[in-house]
Amino acid sequence: MKQYNLCFLGFGKVGRALARLLTAKAEDLREAYGIEYRITGVASRTIGWQAKADGFDLATLGTNNSLKTGSTSQGISEWLKESKADVVFETTSLNPDSGQPAIDYLRAVLQSGAHAITANKGVLVYGFQELDQLARAGGKQFLFESAVLDSAPVFSLFRETLPAVKLRSFSGIFSSTTNIIIETMEAGRTFAEGLKTAQELGVTETDPSHDIDGWDATVKVCALANVLMNVPLKPAEVARSGIRELNPNQLQRARAEGKPFKLVARASRQQDGKISAIVRPEQIGPLEPLGNVRGTSLAIHFELDMMPGLTVTSHRPNLQSTAYGLLADFINAVRE
Ligand SMILES: NC(=O)c1ccc[n+]([C@@H]2O[C@H](COP(=O)([O-])OP(=O)(O)OC[C@H]3O[C@@H](n4cnc5c(N)ncnc54)[C@H](OP(=O)(O)O)[C@@H]3O)[C@@H](O)[C@H]2O)c1
Numbered sequence: 001m002k003q004y005n006l007c008f009l010g011f012g013k014v015g016r017a018l019a020r021l022l023t024a025k026a027e028d029l030r031e032a033y034g035i036e037y038r039i040t041g042v043a044s045r046t047i048g049w050q051a052k053a054d055g056f057d058l059a060t061l062g063t064n065n066s067l068k069t070g071s072t073s074q075g076i077s078e079w080l081k082e083s084k085a086d087v088v089f090e091t092t093s094l095n096p097d098s099g100q101p102a103i104d105y106l107r108a109v110l111q112s113g114a115h116a117i118t119a120n121k122g123v124l125v126y127g128f129q130e131l132d133q134l135a136r137a138g139g140k141q142f143l144f145e146s147a148v149l150d151s152a153p154v155f156s157l158f159r160e161t162l163p164a165v166k167l168r169s170f171s172g173i174f175s176s177t178t179n180i181i182i183e184t185m186e187a188g189r190t191f192a193e194g195l196k197t198a199q200e201l202g203v204t205e206t207d208p209s210h211d212i213d214g215w216d217a218t219v220k221v222c223a224l225a226n227v228l229m230n231v232p233l234k235p236a237e238v239a240r241s242g243i244r245e246l247n248p249n250q251l252q253r254a255r256a257e258g259k260p261f262k263l264v265a266r267a268s269r270q271q272d273g274k275i276s277a278i279v280r281p282e283q284i285g286p287l288e289p290l291g292n293v294r295g296t297s298l299a300i301h302f303e304l305d306m307m308p309g310l311t312v313t314s315h316r317p318n319l320q321s322t323a324y325g326l327l328a329d330f331i332n333a334v335r336e
Helices: 013-024 026-033 076-083 102-111 121-138 155-161 176-186 191-201 215-228 248-256 319-334
Strands: 002-009 035-044 048-051 071-073 087-090 115-118 167-173 261-269 275-283 298-304 310-314
Touching: 002 013, 002 076, 002 319, 013 026, 013 035, 013 319, 026 035, 035 076, 048 076, 071 076, 076 102, 087 102, 087 319, 102 115, 102 121, 115 121, 115 319, 121 215, 155 215, 167 215, 176 191, 176 248, 176 261, 215 261, 215 275, 248 261
Parallel strands: 002 035, 002 087, 087 115
Antiparallel strands: 035 048, 048 071, 167 261, 167 298, 261 275, 298 310
16 A cells, blocks of 8 residues: 655645545545555645645645644745645646746646646646656656546547557547537527536636637647647647627527537648647537537547547536546556
8 A cells, every 4th residue: 555645736626626536536546556645735826835744634625724734835845845745736727828837836846756747738738848758757747637628538548549640630629618608699598698607517717718719729729739749839820719709690590500609629730740720610510520519528539540530529527527537647647
C-alpha cells in the first residue's frame, strides 16, 4: 500500500467534484490499486496557499474551519514543500490568451518532483511542449485527460491504443454551454435562459463569454493540434465565430429542417504540413458523425491514415465525469 499526498490548485466546481469523487472511490483505490491518499494542500486566490502535511479532513474540506487547521504558505514553492506534494491537481480558470498562471504553477509542480494533472486546456496550447519535456526529464507524469472532452478518452486513446497512426483531421462539438443555449432558443426561450441553465449545470467556463464567443472550442482545437498533431497551433490562427449572431427564427427553422445549428470546430492538416482550423456555427444533418450530439453531450470525429473515421461521443457528461478524468490520470500516473 502506498500513500500519496494530493494537492488541489484551484478549488472551484471541478476541484470540489474531485474531492467528493476521491472520497467515494477511496475503497476501490485501496483494494484494486493499493493506493491510499490524504489531501495535504488546497489553494486558490481567495483560499490562499493552505498546507497540512498530516492531511485535511476530507469530510469538511473547503469549509473555512477545516482549512484553518493547516498553515498558510507564502507562495507555490513553499506550499509544495509544506504539503509534501506527490500529486497536484491543477483546476484554475481558463486563460485563453496565455494559459497563465497555470503554466508557471505546473512548471513549479514538476520541478518539485510531483506529478502534474490538469483539466486546463489553456496550458496545452501555450505550455504543452515545455511541460511534457520537463515531466519526461524528471521521470514524472504530466496528464490532462479532462481538458478536452471531460473524461472521455481522447489523449490516452492515442497514447495507449493507436500507435503509429497519423491524424489527418478532426471535427468536434466541444461546448455543452453553446449546445444548451442553442437548444433553449430553438424551444422559444431566450439566450439568457439558456446560459442560466448551463451555468446551473456547472458546465460553463468561469467567464461564460469564453464559451459563447467560441474561445473554449478554439482553445480545445489548438490543444488537440499541439498534442495529437505536433503542430503548435495558436488561437489567433483559428478562424473563430461564436453563437451571438444566431437568432431564434433561424435556429427554429434549421431544427424544423432536421439540420440544427451546432458550434462546430474543425482542423485538418494541409499539404504543407500546416493546420487549417475553424470554429463556427454549422447546420449538422442527422447522418453526419456529429449528428446525434445534443444537450451537454460532446463528441469528436477523427480521420486517420489507418481508419477513415473514428468517433468518440461523451453522452451527457457532468462534473463528476470531468472529475473522473482527473482521478483516472492520478491512477495512471502512479500505478506501476
Ligand atoms: N466545469 C467543467 O465542466 C469543466 C470541464 C472540463 C474542464 N474544465 C476546466 O477546469 C478548470 C476549472 O473549471 P471550474 O469549472 O472548476 O472553474 P471554477 O468553478 O470557476 O473554479 C476555478 C478555480 O480556480 C481558482 N483560480 C482562478 N484563477 C486562479 C489563480 N490565478 N490562482 C489560483 N487559483 C485560481 C478559483 O478560485 P479563486 O477565485 O479563489 O482564485 C477557483 O477555485 C478550468 O480550466 C476549466 O476550463 C472545466
